Amino acid sequence: MNKRTHTCGELTSTSINEKVSLSGWVNAVRFHGQVVFVDIRDRYGKTQIVYNQDSFNGDFELVKKLSMEDVLSVTGVVQKRDKNAINPNIATGEVEVIVSDHEILNESAPLPFMITDRNSAEEDLRLKYRFLELRTNELQNNIKVRHRTYQAVRTFLSNNDFLEVETPVLMKSTPEGARDYLVPSRIHNGKFYALPQSPQMYKQLLMVSGFDRYFQIVKCFRDEDLRADRQPEFTQIDIEMSFVDENDVMAKCEELTSTIFKEVKNIDLVKPFPKMTYADAMSKYGTDCPDLRYDLFLNDFKPFSDKSDFKAFSSAESVMGIIVPDGAKYSRKEIELLTEHVKRYKAKGLAWMKADEGKLNGGISKFFDDDLQIQIRKKFNINDGDILFIIGDKNKITQLSLGSLRIAIARKEGFVKSTDFKPVWITDFPMFEYNDEDKRYHSLQHPFTQPKSNDLKKLKESPEAIPSKQYDLIINGYEVAGGSVRIHNSEQQKIIFDILGIDKKEAKERFGFFIDALKYGTPPHGGIAFGFDRLVMLLAGTSNIRDVIAFPKTTSAMSLMDGAPSSVFQDQLKDLGIQIKK
RNA sequence: GGGAUCGUAGUUCAGUUGGUUAGAACGCCGGCCUGUCAAGCCGGAGGUCGCGAGUUCGAGUCUCGUCGGUCCCGCCA
Numbered sequence: 001m002n003k004r005t006h007t008c009g010e011l012t013s014t015s016i017n018e019k020v021s022l023s024g025w026v027n028a029v030r031f032h033g034q035v036v037f038v039d040i041r042d043r044y045g046k047t048q049i050v051y052n053q054d055s056f057n058g059d060f061e062l063v064k065k066l067s068m069e070d071v072l073s074v075t076g077v078v079q080k081r082d083k084n085a086i087n088p089n090i091a092t093g094e095v096e097v098i099v100s101d102h103e104i105l106n107e108s109a110p111l112p113f114m115i116t117d118r119n120s121a122e123e124d125l126r127l128k129y130r131f132l133e134l135r136t137n138e139l140q141n142n143i144k145v146r147h148r149t150y151q152a153v154r155t156f157l158s159n160n161d162f163l164e165v166e167t168p169v170l171m172k173s174t175p176e177g178a179r180d181y182l183v184p185s186r187i188h189n190g191k192f193y194a195l196p197q198s199p200q201m202y203k204q205l206l207m208v209s210g211f212d213r214y215f216q217i218v219k220c221f222r223d224e225d226l227r228a229d230r231q232p233e234f235t236q237i238d239i240e241m242s243f244v245d246e247n248d249v250m251a252k253c254e255e256l257t258s259t260i261f262k263e264v265k266n267i268d269l270v271k272p273f274p275k276m277t278y279a280d281a282m283s284k285y286g287t288d289c290p291d292l293r294y295d296l297f298l299n300d301f302k303p304f305s306d307k308s309d310f311k312a313f314s315s316a317e318s319v320m321g322i323i324v325p326d327g328a329k330y331s332r333k334e335i336e337l338l339t340e341h342v343k344r345y346k347a348k349g350l351a352w353m354k355a356d357e358g359k360l361n362g363g364i365s366k367f368f369d370d371d372l373q374i375q376i377r378k379k380f381n382i383n384d385g386d387i388l389f390i391i392g393d394k395n396k397i398t399q400l401s402l403g404s405l406r407i408a409i410a411r412k413e414g415f416v417k418s419t420d421f422k423p424v425w426i427t428d429f430p431m432f433e434y435n436d437e438d439k440r441y442h443s444l445q446h447p448f449t450q451p452k453s454n455d456l457k458k459l460k461e462s463p464e465a466i467p468s469k470q471y472d473l474i475i476n477g478y479e480v481a482g483g484s485v486r487i488h489n490s491e492q493q494k495i496i497f498d499i500l501g502i503d504k505k506e507a508k509e510r511f512g513f514f515i516d517a518l519k520y521g522t523p524p525h526g527g528i529a530f531g532f533d534r535l536v537m538l539l540a541g542t543s544n545i546r547d548v549i550a551f552p553k554t555t556s557a558m559s560l561m562d563g564a565p566s567s568v569f570q571d572q573l574k575d576l577g578i579q580i581k582k
Numbered sequence: 583g584g585g586a587u588c589g590u591a592g593u594u595c596a597g598u599u600g601g602u603u604a605g606a607a608c609g610c611c612g613g614c615c616u617g618u619c620a621a622g623c624c625g626g627a628g629g630u631c632g633c634g635a636g637u638u639c640g641a642g643u644c645u646c647g648u649c650g651g652u653c654c655c656g657c658c659a
Contacts (some may be wrong), residue, residue, distance in 0.1 A: 033615040048619070068609090087619055089630090110610055113593055116620085120608085121593060124651045182631025197659075224658040225583095344585080344655055446659040498658095555652065 001103055002073050009045020011092045015078045020097060022047060023073045023105070024180070027116065029066050036063050040072060043140055048087065048096040049074050057101050066238050066294040066513060069108035069115060069135075118439025123546075127560040130551055142540045142548050145264060149536050153237055156256050162213040162239070167202035169195060174510050176447060176500075178222035181232075189577030196219035198529055200446060203240040204486055207525040208517050214240045217532065226555045229478065229534055229545050233553075237535075239483070240527030246469050246485055249526050250275075250425055250539045253473060253481060257423065264539050269423060273473070275429040286320075286403020288429075291477030292422035294415035296323055298402050301390050304376050310351075310367035316392030320402055323380050324409055326388030328354040341408050342391060345401035349523070351390040355382045364390070407477065417477075418541060423475045428452070428467040431459075434498065440501040445470045447496050449484040450526075456495060463499050469526070480535050490518040 002021040011020065014150045027041035051063045066072075076099040076340040087093035112129050113121030118136045126133040133139060154164070173180045173194035180194035196202075198220050216238045223232060241249060254273050261267045262565045274292075281290050286298050301321040313319045324330075330338075339350040352363040359365075360382075368376065379508040382388060389405060391398050410416055431451050432441040443449065443465050450469045451459055459466050469485035487493045493515050497507040507515070536548040546552035553559055572579065 027620095028619070030618045030621050031615080032618065035616040035618085037618050037621085039619070050617085052616080054616095082617080085617060085619090089619080093619090110592065114609075122651070124589095125593080127651085174659090178657085188614085200659085222658060227655085227658085228653070230658070340586095346655090421599090443659050448659090534599085554650085556650080558650090 001105060002075050002101075004073070007044035007090055008040050008042040008047045011078055011095050011097070012078055014092050016080050016095065018078050019524065020078055021073065021075045022049065022097060022138065024071070025115075026066055026070045026072060026108075028070055029068070031064065036066070038066060038072075040074065040580040045092060046090050048081075048090075049076065049090045049099050049304045049542075049553070050079075050096050051099050051102075055098055055100060055561075056338045062104070063102075066104075066107065067411045068111055069106055071106040071108070073103045073105055074099045089287045092462070124554070124560060127546075134550065137502075138545070140210075142536070142542065143550060145540045146536045146548055148264045149260055149539060152260045153215075153256070157215045157239070160213070160252070161213040163211055164216055165206060165211065165214050165350070166216060167196070167199040167218070171196050171202075172510075174201075176443070176502075176510075178224050181221045181223050184576040184578055186575050196465070197222050198236060199238055200448065201511075203238055203515055203527060204448065204525065205514070207240055207242045208520065208522050210242075210523075212242045212523075214238075214527075226553070226557060228543060229553055231533065231545055231549060232557045234545075235532035237481075237530035237532050238527070239529065240525060242523040242525045244485070244524070244526050246427070246471055246526065249483060249485070249528055251469055253483075253528055253530075254423075257475075257480075260535070261274065261421065261539070267421060269421060273423040273425055275425040275427055278426055278430065278467075279428065281426050282399050286399040286401075287477075288426055288472065289474045289477050289479050290424060290426075291407065291410070291416075291474075292424050293417065293420045293476060294323055294410050296406050296410060296415070298399065298406070299380055301392075304368070304372060304379075305390070305392060307372055310364050313351075313390075313392035316398070317396075318395040318398045319390060319392035320398050321380075321388050321390040322402055322406055322409075323382055324387050324389065324413070325383070326385050326413075327389075327409075327559050328356060328385045330387055337406065338389070338405060342405050345404055346397050347391050347393055347401035349391075350405070351392075353388045353390075355384050355386045355388070357384065360388070369436060376515055421475055421538065423473060423480075426474055429467040429470040430464055431481065431496075432463040434464060441499055443496075443500060444468065445482060445484055447500055447502075448486045448493070450487045450492075451496075456492075459495070460499065471528075473528075473530075475535075475538055478534050478538060479531065480538070481528050481530040483526065485524070485526035487520060488522040488524050490515045493518060500532065 005020045005022040006022060008022055008024045022040055024040040024042040025045055027039040030037040034053045038049050038051065039046050040049050053060050056063065063408065074097065076097040078095050079098050081094060081096055111132065112125060115132060115135045117136050118133065140364070170183060170193040173192060178197050180197065183193040183195065185193060199216065199218055203214055218236055218238050219233055220236050221233050226232065254271055258271060260267045261269050274291070278288055281288050284297050298320045299322065302319040305319045335350070335352060342350050353360040353365040355361045355377065360368060360376065365373070376382065391402050410544045429444050431444065431449065433444055435442050446467065452467045452469055453459065471483060472479055473481040487496065494507065497511065533545050533548055537545055538545065540548050541546065551559065551561065558564065
């Protein structure tokens, strides 16, 4: 094999007449009898190489057998292309290499799909041959973006005195929160490790140990169902800081996020990032992950529906509406589709009225008299040609369904510019949320989050009313990071477990070592975790998390390439003391 | 756990109210061709219609089940 002198993206007219060697994959072959053009590709680019029967020293008959994705090593002389033969689409398009000698390092079997076109096969096939799909331009670029993001993160944090520390992957199961992936112990039959949902307790313990500023780019595991932006194993940028309050952490993370966007995409994010309370996000956007790229808001419609003759809304806990500019053009069928959309969120229906000639027409407009219509139009600044969508239900359903409708309409109307990035901090989350199913309170983030109030009595009496020191970073509607100031007092920590309905014995068994550690001089501390894959998704301009992970899993958590998960040998199970129930 | 949707040559797809031998393009194989860059022209091979039942004289087409992909709800401290 001739060692390459250049990569396939490197040669320009400055190398003319030089003898060079290139190695790479056959990206395309064009046969013309006595002359054969081959595009040879590696991760740096493509170069046209030319086999001419007169100047090629090898067996020309074998050249005719070249096919897609064969691996070649070629040696030849760089030649300037004729003016009319220049290819402006590739960086090396002004030159070509006239091959004198070559070696076929490896022939490729016929391909299951075309490397030049990622859309030439369905996703299941591409996942089975992921190693081939990773050769496509798009995925090569995404992996490079991911790499640059790692480097930007490590450089920034290291320059800011953060220490990178690894934490265990085999840890104790703490069944608060997501379902754990469990690993059976061979040495202790019947006992299990859990894979970390996040290194939460470890990083807090590192603060107790005095490391002051910690970070880790770390794999986390949650055995829950998947989504387009969710994988069962995913990567976090895990961060923790001592002697800080919420604003310190948020400020540092703004710097980090801005640095990443600048380094990776050369985009300047507007600083400081705006802040919004959880309550405002829910009432204005119907979600705690608002996409700020378009102005389409939820409005309180209850005062108007109460004055109308439309009885379906009179008993609704909340009635809200959104106004879509130029939405009056929507056909019955389009409205029907949007109705289907909101029904997924348990909304009973989607009421509407169209604005025309100073009035409101169609839908439920007949229940609103002229005077009321004028008030509505004035209050919400409705113009002719707009449509008003209204939902009345329990507050949570109204917000959730209209919040989702907002997104659906923005997509439909193309309100979103893909080059726009709008970060926002969401703050003042409630500490707890009551769960009707298991009749107890759940932490909105995790049970180590500090309440904003020190009023323990109030905390016990009305847990829902107390906000926490949690903060989430949302960019374009994606939750990119979430964190909080932690409890650093073991007594307060016990009270929180108590409110969560974890009894003392159970708390001691599950979290005893941790509560104990808080007694030995714990500095006030707080931190955050970035969803690294989602961040890279945004940077790479895709809405599919599989596009930024080298070897992802399907929505049923399988790896189609290697066939995981799979059965294991009886002996392996025996070692672990495990019997499979049929 | 639930809903929607998809599964037909190697690949992407078409396939009418259930009816003769399941088609096209790209790819693959063979041939021609000295300036292409989505090369072109000629010829050829290639099918368990995801799998399994059922209805029917007859199923790619209808029904049920099952496996797999995608998107969503629940879930994701």
